[in-house]
Every structure is written in structure tokens, then in C-alpha cells.
Amino acid sequence: MYKLLLCWRYLRTRYIALASIISVTLGVATLIVVNSVMDGFTVEMHHRLNDGLSDIVFEGRGLNGFPDPEWHKEEIRKVLGDDLKGITATVVVPAMFNLTVQGESMMQHGSLIGIDPQSYGTVSDFPQYLLHAENRERLSFALRDEGYDNRLPPSGWNWRRKRITLERDYLRQMQEAERLRREALGEPVAMNTLPAAETPVTEAAPETAGPIDPFQRKRQAAAEEHVFDEMKQQHPGVVLGIGIASHRYRGADKEVKDIFYCRPGDDIQISFPTAGQPQIVADNFTVVDFYESKMSEYDHTFAFVPLDHLQEMRGMVDPLTGVPSVTQIQIRLHDGVDLEAAQQKLYDRFPPQQFGYSIRTWQQLQGPLLQAVQMETTLLNILLFLIIAVAGFGILATFFMIVVEKTRDIGVLKSLGASSRGVMTIFLTYGFSLGIVGSGVGILIGLLFVVYINTIAAGLEWVTGRPVFDPTVYYFQQIPTVIEPFTVGWIALGSVCVAIVASVLPALRAARLHPVEALRYE
Amino acid sequence: MNKPQELERNVVVHRRRKNGGAPVKKKGQSQRIDGPHGSGYLSTRSLVKSYYKGKIEIPVLRGVDLNVVQGEFTTIVGQSGSGKSTLLHLLGVLDAPDSGEVYFDGQQIDNLPASARELLRNRTFGMIFQFYHLLPELTTLENVLAPCMIRESVWGYWRRRRQYKQRAEALLERVGLSHRLRHRPSELSGGEMQRAAIARALIQSPQLLLADEPTGNLDETTGQEIFSLLKSLNTEQQLTIVMVTHDRRIACQTDRVVQLVEGRVVENPSS
Numbered sequence: 001m002y003k004l005l006l007c008w009r010y011l012r013t014r015y016i017a018l019a020s021i022i023s024v025t026l027g028v029a030t031l032i033v034v035n036s037v038m039d040g041f042t043v044e045m046h047h048r049l050n051d052g053l054s055d056i057v058f059e060g061r062g063l064n065g066f067p068d069p070e071w072h073k074e075e076i077r078k079v080l081g082d083d084l085k086g087i088t089a090t091v092v093v094p095a096m097f098n099l100t101v102q103g104e105s106m107m108q109h110g111s112l113i114g115i116d117p118q119s120y121g122t123v124s125d126f127p128q129y130l131l132h133a134e135n136r137e138r139l140s141f142a143l144r145d146e147g148y149d150n151r152l153p154p155s156g157w158n159w160r161r162k163r164i165t166l167e168r169d170y171l172r173q174m175q176e177a178e179r180l181r182r183e184a185l186g187e188p189v190a191m192n193t194l195p196a197a198e199t200p201v202t203e204a205a206p207e208t209a210g211p212i213d214p215f216q217r218k219r220q221a222a223a224e225e226h227v228f229d230e231m232k233q234q235h236p237g238v239v240l241g242i243g244i245a246s247h248r249y250r251g252a253d254k255e256v257k258d259i260f261y262c263r264p265g266d267d268i269q270i271s272f273p274t275a276g277q278p279q280i281v282a283d284n285f286t287v288v289d290f291y292e293s294k295m296s297e298y299d300h301t302f303a304f305v306p307l308d309h310l311q312e313m314r315g316m317v318d319p320l321t322g323v324p325s326v327t328q329i330q331i332r333l334h335d336g337v338d339l340e341a342a343q344q345k346l347y348d349r350f351p352p353q354q355f356g357y358s359i360r361t362w363q364q365l366q367g368p369l370l371q372a373v374q375m376e377t378t379l380l381n382i383l384l385f386l387i388i389a390v391a392g393f394g395i396l397a398t399f400f401m402i403v404v405e406k407t408r409d410i411g412v413l414k415s416l417g418a419s420s421r422g423v424m425t426i427f428l429t430y431g432f433s434l435g436i437v438g439s440g441v442g443i444l445i446g447l448l449f450v451v452y453i454n455t456i457a458a459g460l461e462w463v464t465g466r467p468v469f470d471p472t473v474y475y476f477q478q479i480p481t482v483i484e485p486f487t488v489g490w491i492a493l494g495s496v497c498v499a500i501v502a503s504v505l506p507a508l509r510a511a512r513l514h515p516v517e518a519l520r521y522e
Numbered sequence: 523m524n525k526p527q528e529l530e531r532n533v534v535v536h537r538r539r540k541n542g543g544a545p546v547k548k549k550g551q552s553q554r555i556d557g558p559h560g561s562g563y564l565s566t567r568s569l570v571k572s573y574y575k576g577k578i579e580i581p582v583l584r585g586v587d588l589n590v591v592q593g594e595f596t597t598i599v600g601q602s603g604s605g606k607s608t609l610l611h612l613l614g615v616l617d618a619p620d621s622g623e624v625y626f627d628g629q630q631i632d633n634l635p636a637s638a639r640e641l642l643r644n645r646t647f648g649m650i651f652q653f654y655h656l657l658p659e660l661t662t663l664e665n666v667l668a669p670c671m672i673r674e675s676v677w678g679y680w681r682r683r684r685q686y687k688q689r690a691e692a693l694l695e696r697v698g699l700s701h702r703l704r705h706r707p708s709e710l711s712g713g714e715m716q717r718a719a720i721a722r723a724l725i726q727s728p729q730l731l732l733a734d735e736p737t738g739n740l741d742e743t744t745g746q747e748i749f750s751l752l753k754s755l756n757t758e759q760q761l762t763i764v765m766v767t768h769d770r771r772i773a774c775q776t777d778r779v780v781q782l783v784e785g786r787v788v789e790n791p792s793s
Contacts, residue, residue, distance in 0.1 A: 002671035009659035412655040415616055416722075417644025418672045419637065516617045519655065 002413070003422060007429045010402070011437070017430075020398035021438035023391030024495050028442025029449060031384045031491045032483075036450040038377040039487070040480035045373065048295045053362045054086075054123035054330035055339055058346065061356050063093055064275045065316060065327035072329055079349045080342055086122025086332035090115050091310050093327070097244055097303060098269040098282070101261045108244045110301040112272050114310030114326075117141065123332040126304075129293045130239065132264070141237030141306050143288045148264055152290070160265035160286075164230050235267055236309045237288035243300030245290060250467070262287055270303065275314045275325070283313055339363070388495050392502040395434065399427065399506035410510050411518025424511035431503025435496035443492055447483065454478045563592035563762060564613060564730060569622035571608055582608045584785035585622065593760040595753065597773040600782035606766040607734055609782065613764060614647050614732045615639040626730070644673050648723030652735040654715040656707040656722070662714075663703040666690040666721045673726070686725075693721040697751060713744035720751060731755070733765040737772060745769065 010017070058076070060066035069089035077084055095112035098105055117139040121127045127136050131149035134140075146156040154162075182188070246258045262268060264287050271282040285305060292299055308324070311317050316325040333342055339361040346359045363370060403410075410423055449456065457468040457479060469479050569586040572579045582605040590596050598606050611617040612624055615631055624632040631642060643649070656665045670686045671679055679686070694700055697717040707715055716736055723731055733752065737745030749772050755761045756777075765776065773779045781788040 002668055004676060005664065005671065006657070006659060013659055408655065409657050412657060413668075413672070414640075415614070415643060415649050415651075415655075416669050416672055417640045417642075419640050422672065514617075516611050519616075519651065 002418070003426045003429055006426050007433060010426075010430055011433055014402060017395075017398050017402060017434055018437070020391075020394045021434045021499070023394050024388055024435065024438035024499060025442040025445065027384060027388035027391055028439045028491055028495045029446035030387070031381065032443060032446025032488055033449050033453070034380050034384060035377070035487045035491070036446075036481040036483050037453070037479060038373070038380065039482040039484055042370075042373050042377070043482050044480040045295075045369070048293055049366050049369070050362050051125040051128070051293070053365065054088075055333045055337075055362055056331040056343060056346070057360050057362070057365060058329040058331060058350075059358045059360070060327055061358075063273060063278065063327060065091060065325040066357070067318065067325045068323050069326040069329060075349060076329065076331065076346065079345050080331070080333070083333050083337045083342060084331065085334045086119065088116055088119035088123050088330050089307070089326040090120070090328045090330055091307060091314070091316065091326050093272045093310075093314065095270050095272040095303065097240070098271065099245070099261045100268070106261060110241065110244055110303055112270060112310065113302055113304050114307035115304050116307045120304075120330075123330045126291070129291050131242075131290045131292060135239075135289050139239075141239075141288055143234045143237065143265060143286055148289070151258065153260060153263055155264035157265065159263065160234075161231055163265070230267075234286035234288075235284040236286070236306060238268065238270065238285035239289045239291050239304040240268070240287050241299045241302040242290040242292040243296060244303060245287070250470075264289055270305075272310075272314070275316045281313055385494060388498050392498040395431065395499055395502035396505060399431065399503050400509070402430075403427065403506045403510045406510070407513060407518050407521040410513050411515050411521065414513070414515035415519060420511040423513075424507045427503055427507035427510050428500065431499050431507070432496065434503075435499025438499060439492045439495040442495065443488060447488075450481045450483055453481055563594075563627060564588075564590040564764065565625045566609075566612070567623045567625070569609070569612060569624065570620045571605070571612060571617070572620055582785055583612070583619070583622075586782070586785065586787055588780060588787055590762060590764055591778075592762055593756075594778060595756040595763045595776040596765070596778045596780060597776045598764065598766045598780045598782060599768070599770065599773050602768075604782040605785045606782055610732050610734050610764065610766050614649055615642055644669055645726045646729050648726070648728035648731045650716070650719050650723050650731065650733040650736045652738040654707070654712075654719045654739075656715055656718055658707050661704050661706055662694065662699060662710065662718045663687070663690055665707065665718055666694060666725055668722060669726050690721070690725055693724055694718070697721045711744075712740050713747060716740065716744075716748050717751070720748070720755075724755070729762065731761055731763045733763065735766050735768065737767065737769060745772070749775070 058072070066072070073087050073089065076087060091114035093112050095110060097108045097110060099108065100106070115126075121139065127139050130136050130139065131152060132144055132147060134144060134147065143160065144156050146154070146158050148155040153159075240262075242258075245262050246260045248256060248258050251257045267284050267286050269282050270285055271280050273279065274281055291302060291304065307326075311324045311326075317323070318325075331342075333339065343359050343361055350357050350359070352358075413423060414420075454469075460468045566586050566588045569583050569588075570581075571583040572581045574580070582603075586605075586609060588609070598609060600606050608617070612619050612632065615624070615634070619632055622632075623630050626642070626646070631639070634642070656662075657668065660668065667686055667690050670682075670690075674682065691700065691703065694703060694717075697720055699714060699717050699721065702710060702714060702718070707718070710718065716739075720736075731752070736752070737748050740748060752763055752765065753775065756763050763776075767773055
């Protein structure tokens, strides 16, 4: 009984010991905050990685792909049975994207993915990341009139027509100026003129002077048939990763802003290798939407085009049979299905020695990234726990002081019949209570910090004038956090153990004090 | 209380001495002895105790033979360094002699195992010190209750708390401190603190009170008051008291005065 009473009184009267426990409190709070944020990042990343990717990627060797995806899909359906949720065939090739920005060409590289708009949405949450509401419902590679996300500048057909009209007006003015200049100089006026919005190029031709071409009329007729009118037509559609088409920065007012190099309605040129003997082909595409998964890596890399067009352009369709090839089959399984078991089943059906396909789960594809985050978390945990261990030495020193200060009282207790074990228990209980108080307060502070972390970050930003959490770096608008009760429990347990271990030595010293020497201590 | 049996039960193996002087005795071998003053309630035989300063041995007790008769108020006097306090510590089993024996109620107690000695200190002996030695974190009442708390488990104390509290309050009233129950030692005067210490020593109804210069730190009047209190305990309750003091005038008022000179007893029977 006296142990508890004394322990309680020591807790209430020895504030120096509470000061020593503050380091434990801070350590616990920091550990909780760091773990919650790292868990938040991990969960968010898992979420985004897995939502942006299919569960299992079935890949042929090289860029030529493998023929007859329909047969493969059928076989995979047979192997996986009811576990299968969605399946689609894709062609993935490296590509260069040539954007024209203010009259200058800007090259970006990335991955061009040929997708089937109908089935691609069944293997990932791809449609959710598009910026046009109707495309999110049902993806189409046809340019929409308007109605894109309001972060974008005016886009769609309306923008395309307006832009072309402006461009043509500008060119006409330039040509007119050039004509006037030549007239003034007495030079011949022989120029190609661009068609006005209402006047096709052929109508301007008779005004041109020059040698008579006997085939001119025939060529003109052929050109009229194949003429591509930007005002009315679009190239094959491309959904461009938003990172390829834009640049994010922080303006003078500290607001995060995006500059768009192109927008839905603009045309870009994409170069990619053909199948077989690789040769580079370049083709024009019209941007029909942007893809924003908020995974920086994806947004800066991916561009999606219609599968059949890409197959045709790359020469992946067998001219004799008309059977196309693909480079990947992406598979989505129902929630809770063991991915590795499914992977093994597929390997059993398509033995690597015979087929040479690589079948990988999304975790394996993103292995290094996930492992890096995991490793960072572990490392941070070790380092922060070392801080608590250091705090343990603080407790040890303080406890030694308290034991020295209490030497006489220990002698009195022993003279009143207290056992050595009893005296030891006082100090162990004291350490335990301090550990409980320290880690309890630490947990409270940590949890409050985690709950209000974004408010705190905003406050710090306001005070220091520097961004604490920069969305231009992470693509997260807010700091993601996840509180794992299990982790919190372990942290609390660990810190209480540190406090107890640190009080063992002083408690032993107290227990071993000789009563007579203790009573005489001054 | 059935002390001999209880003590007997707790004796397992005798402690080995520092100088290896005493033979190791087994359970049940303790013997009752008779001293020069008849049946010794508390007696010592050839007590030797030295302290060591580094490697230098400083002998304090050089063979003390003492007999205290039950119900007697005995004072031990002597110059500073004559070993009075050391003798009292040995009597109260706070320390072990280098050689020689201490007997209480016919039972050798200096060689008891630690737990039995703790029990003796808690229930059978009451101790008072010159500097009161109250626990500063506890109130007067809690200080008096401390031996009960030490003796009992949390549950046991909780069950009997009213009984203990009543007894403690009665004792504090007896020593004249009923108005100071909730005060901390720092809020009490020297005399009050010593009274509280006496109440603490009496809470377990001890058979023997050991007082180490209880008046040494008090003015003459207060010292006399404290002595009167002890004296009345001795006369009214026949409580055996062994007191160490410097004060010859106080010593003269007790049943027997034992003088220690250079670690040896010189008897001076008083009035």
C-alpha cells in the first residue's frame, strides 16, 4: 500500500521527473505522427498505384507483342474463372510527344498505350482520372465540344474552332502584308495562301501565276477529296497524361498554378517505333482529354490512344489473316483474391519455358517504390525509437538523483520494516507511472497533431512563409494520414518499457541501500 | 502475539558473519539465556561491531553484554562515538554485529533472515530517531499509518483502513497532535514531529520501543515533555523502552542507566 501512496506523492511533488519524461512524450508524439503520415502515404500510394494499374500484367517479350489476344483472353478466363473481374488487351510502346508551344516544338518522352475504350475501364479506375465528366462515364476518343474540368483553360471543339480561326486570320494578315510589301518593291506576288474559314484552298489557286501544269486539275481534285479540315475534323484522339501537357508551379501569391502546353482540341505529334524491324513513325493526334491520377510518375509518362489505330500504325495486324497482336493483357481480379496464387495459375497455364510471357502483379511492378517507402518507415522508426532510448538515459539520471535525495526516507522505510523488494517496487512503479503518463500525453499530442496536421501545416506555412507541404512535389493536395491503433499500441508499450528499464538501476540501488547508512545519510 | 513460535518459523539458516566468527546454526537451535539481571527480555552477548574507513578498521563495540528487563525503562548514555546508536541499531536488527548475539524474548534475533527481521522491526519494535525521520511527502496521519501500510497488502489495508485510522487518530490524540492530522512534517514543530514519530512507533503495538536520542534535537522544555510522554508510556502500559541519550538529567529519571565507554558497558544503576 505504501508503495502506491509514496509513488503517487512522488509523482505529484517531483516535477523534475515529469520534465525528464517530456522527452519520452515528444518521442512518442513524433513516432505517432511519423508513422501516421508514412502510413497515409503508403495507403494513398497503394490506392493510386493499384487503381491506376491492373492487378496482373501479362506481358509478351519485346515491342512486337504476341498475336491473337482473343485466344489468350479466353484461356485466361478459363484459368481464373470467377476470380476474374475484368480483362483487356493493350499495346504499350515508348514514344516521343512533340508539342508545339508558341510556335516552337517541345519534345517529351513517355509511354504510348493503345487501349480499347470499352474494356480498359474494367481493369483499372482509368476513366475516373479523366477531366471530362462524360469521358468519366464512358470514354470516347472523339473530341467533346466543351465541359472540361474548370481548372483547364477553354478546351474542346469550341476552342479548336476559335483557335484555328484566329490562326488563319493572323496568317491572312501576314500574307496580305507580305503581298503589299512585294507590290511596293515591284516583286512578283507568287505565294501559297492558306484557305480562309469559308474558302477552300482550291479557290485561291487560280490567282497564282506560274508555269502551266497539265496535271494540276487532277491533283487538285485528289487533294480536295483527302483534304483535312482542322475546323471540322480531328486526328485520332489521344488522352494525354496531364504531366506531359502541363507544368505546375507556385505563383507570386504562393498559389499552386498549372501552365498548360496544350489542351483538349490541340493537335500533337507522337513518334513511336513500328513492330518488326523498328522504324520510327510519326503521327498526328488530337488531344481529347487529360489523364490525372495524381501519381506523378503516371501523369508524366502515359498517353492513351485507340488500340486499333496504334496496331495499324505499328503494323501489328497480320495482313493475311487480319489477326492483331498486342504487347500486354491486363487483368483485374475481384477484391480479396490472392494475386500471387492467380499469378501462379497463369504461369502453370503459360509455362515461361514454352511461352516466355512475363506475368507480374502490380506490387511486383511497383516493388522498388513500395519497398523504398517501407524501408523509409522502418528506418525512421528505428531512429525515433533511439530518441526515446536516449530519453531513457535522461530518466535514469533523474531517477538516480531522486534515489539519492530520498536515501534517508528509504532508510526510514526499511527501519519501519519495508523490504528491499518493497523499496524497489516503489521506484519501479514510479518509473512505470511516469512511462504511462509520458506516453499517454505523447499519444494524445501525437493524435491531435495527426488529426489537425493540415491545419498545423497551413499555420506553419503562414508563420514561416515557406511551404511545409508542397503539392507541386507530391501531387497530394493535403498530407494523407492513417492512424493504425496497432502501431500506436506498440509505440506506447515500447516507451513504457524504456521508462521501466531506465528505472531498474536506480530502483536496485535504492533496494540495496543499507538501512543504517541510509538513515545516517546527509 | 505468539512471538517465539512466529520467529522460530522464520528462522531458516543463520547469516554468515563478515569475520566468520559465529558458527552457522540451523533452525530450532536458538537458545534462551539468562543474564546477570535475571531473565533477559532483550539481551546481547559479547557484541562486537566495527566500521571500516577504506581498509582501516574502526572498532565501535568491543564486546557489549547487556540485559534489558521487560517493562523497564533503560537509558544508554555515553560520549559521542562510544557506540550508543550502533548498539541501538543492533538491538533493532537494523544492522548485524560482527560477532556476538542479540536475544529477544529468549530468541536469537541477529541472525534471522531478512524477512523475519523486517517483520520484527515492523510489528515488535518501535523506533524513534533524533531527527524524527518522518516522510516529507506524507501527512502526519499517513506517517503514523506508514507501518500498517508497509505490513498490509493494498487489499488488506483497504479492508482494515477504518480500524487503522481510528487507532492512528487515537494515538495522535494520546501524543497531543489531534489538531495536526492533515499537516505535512514541514508544517510541524520539532516537538510535534517527535510526537508524530512516537505515534508512528506505537501504531503496531510494539513490545519494545527503541529511541535514539529522541530529545537530542529539542529544547529543554520540549525534550522534557517528550521524555514525560515516553515515561508515561512506560509506566502506564509497561512498555519496555531502551533510550539512547546524552542528557544525564533525563537519564537519571529512568529505571536503569547503562553507560558505554569505548564500546564497553559500564553499569550505573540509577535511583
